[in-house]
Amino acid sequence: MEGRPTPPENSQDMDAAGWRALFDAGRDLTLGVEEELMLLDPDGFTPLPEGPRAVEMLGFSDRRVRTEMPASQIEQVTPVCATVGEAVATLAAGRRAMAEGLDGFAALAGAALHPCCVPTGPLVDNVRYEPILAEYGPIVRFEQVYGLHIHVGVAGADRTLAVFNALRSYLPDIAVLAGNGPFVNGEDTGLASVRPKLAELLPRQGVPPEVPSFERLASLIEWGAVSGAIPDGTQLWWEARLHPLHPTIEVRVADQQTTVEATGAVTALVLGLVAWLVERHDAGEALPVHDTTRISENRWRALRHGLAGNLIDLDTGEPQPARDRIRHLIETVAPATERAGAGRELAWADRLAGHNGTERQRAIAAEHGLGEVVRHLAGDFLAVPGAG
DSSP states (O other), rough: OOOOOOOOGGGOOOOOHHHHHHHHHHTTTTTEEEEEEEEETTTTTTTTTHHHHHHHHHTTTSSSEESSSSSSSSEOOOOOOOHHHHHHHHHHHHHHHHHHHTTTTEEESSSSSOOTOOOOOOBOOGGHHHHHHHGGGGGGGOOOOOOOEHHHHHHHHSEEEHHHHHHGHHHHHHHHHHOOOOOOOTOOEEEEOHHHHHHSSSSSSSSSSOOOOHHHHHHHHHHHHHHSSSSSSGGGOOSSOOOOSSSEEEEEEEOOOOHHHHHHHHHHHHHHHHHHHHHHEEEEEEOOOHHHHHHHHHHHHHHHHGGEEEEEOOOOOOEEHHHHHHHHHHHHHHHHHHHHOOOOOOOOHHHHHOOOOOOOOOOHHHHHTTTTHHHHHHHTTOOTTTTO
16 A cells, blocks of 8 residues: 555564554554456456566556566555545546556456466566465465455554454455355356455465454564564465554455445445444444454355355354345444445445345356356446446
């Protein structure tokens, strides 16, 4: 995420006081969004492993578009934004600029993975990724997956920690709304999103553990650095994390969305959840911290059945229809989201809860055949947000 104060060079060097200082410098409800996008051959719509060339062709000087580890992926990054509306406008303009700059060379699309191809492919030749490939081996080539990462700022280290630990409980809800990847290699996996299971080929995935203190977080990273297992905090690849370079909570659970409107919808729900938890914390309420095992059960249900399934009440154990639960959550956080200036985009989240990316992909495949799904993904890349 661009535009933050200069962070420490390496999070393994930060002790607890350094982590506190980083998050004490945060600002409430600032936003940053990262979209991981598919680079496709413009004729056959197969993955095009030309990320570095595409970024060079675009020639943006502000690093708003950059390569990622898979060679057929490029990432669009917003600067720090004050509102979801600002982030949506920035992303929409960026998508238009990318499509124009790559016209004739590549098509672009947004989804959790390519529906018709094996999720393996070449990696970018970059010194940044050499240690990862050396440690984990050729299995890294199976990480041809695409996520949506949302950063939200919370002012104050103690407030950030409380909100982060409570937000963990809602990661499966976000995953349900944002599901956008049921197919792989031309087959329906039976999952609402297969991306999390592919991500699990690498360590430190899934629901993050509770972080009881910055001392414990610093101790974990120091231990990992000594062993070589966790060189620094950027390799804590959980589905949410306290970012080691920016004073934000980074939510990494969502599949990449096909349209900017859907990206805005998921971003609005994440912002609304954080705003709601901040308001409860500031009112003196002790925010609940649920057991990781319980949350992980909901994670499985989210990626298996999505909106068509059930999620479990983390306190009572009662199953709840996922679609109803998401809509109730949207209603619950709506007042705080309105105060944060994202009421319009939260209405898009309610619309997405009616028919999300996974359901749309399956409907297209049923009507037109799986080969048409990727064409629709590319065709909707420049869809105007709010037009539906």
